Amino acid sequence: MSKNISPPAAPCPHHGHQACIEQALATAVELCNRGGLRLTPIRKRVLELVWQSHQPLGAYDILAQLSAEDGRPAAPPTVYRALDFLLDNGLIHRLASLNAFIGCDRPHQAHQGHFLICRLCKVARELPHDAIDEAVEQTAAELGFLVEQQVVEVSGVCAPCRGHA
Amino acid sequence: MSKNISPPAAPCPHHGHQACIEQALATAVELCNRGGLRLTPIRKRVLELVWQSHQPLGAYDILAQLSAEDGRPAAPPTVYRALDFLLDNGLIHRLASLNAFIGCDRPHQAHQGHFLICRLCKVARELPHDAIDEAVEQTAAELGFLVEQQVVEVSGVCAPCRGHA
DNA sequence: TCAAAAGTTGTTATATAATAACGTTTCGAT
């Protein structure tokens, strides 16, 4: 069951999506260089595949693409280990409600993953605002709860799919 | 791998957890009667198992308990069909970040599931309608996004586990 | 320089979560 049935995202006005990919890879290279992290060919290729669109991608979709381009079939740990590295270093996020992964466009800055996910075009947009973050922290604080991780995944219909611009 | 390794929740001061279970079942019976819904023995039993603690429970944990008490092994669809019924009618919630299910204590009122999940005692506490919901709606509205479903699952350490009685 | 240590990848097998498909039974309304 491929996750890419729907039409590709209508993303990236003004520059086209290739620019997103290149920007993300360049940022990743720089971040890994600074941090002494090894962005190996497999890891870089997986990151590139995750960034192929703004639609979250399943691990087995990545696996299938790796297998296709390598000729030989890749095994799940190959992909999951690369995904773990990218997750650990903030280069991608995992969307629990979709069992899927998506690139992060501000990996330098530590943050929680907050997403709007369109049910129609499947595009997931990461929210930069901290209004939600503050509401979570405040609600938790009132109950004496120490927040360590926030999973905020909002599903619905995005503005373009609603015809709003 | 059982999900109930950790000590049972320290729940339900003043009345003990049995009261939670009975209350939840009574509410479910009443809600189903009003709505012409069939709370069959299997569905009721699954709801009761979900309510056995305030810790989210996996479908296969439920399955194992059903199998044990029936003598014969139950099959996954038995549990998943019951869970689907309970989900559809707001009697339980699914926690995407845990692949687990938990009883809802206000099934009459339509609402999104917002949870604080303690990493130590595993107790998941549902948050009443509040600032988080508003922050999500407002942030989405600014982007022209129509919200249909909210997944808000906050992990961390609860007040009792922090010693904040 | 070279060997030990740590990190990365290959490979096989398995664990865990959820659904498909289809026949049978039960329920509720005529």
Place this chain on the structure above:
DNA sequence: ATCGAAACGTTATTATATAACAACTTTTGA
């Protein structure tokens, strides 16, 4: 009593993720 829909039993399969261990590579520190 009969019919149709809903619920359930059963078998098989799909989807997602991890365990375990061997082989290879890079880094580190004599």
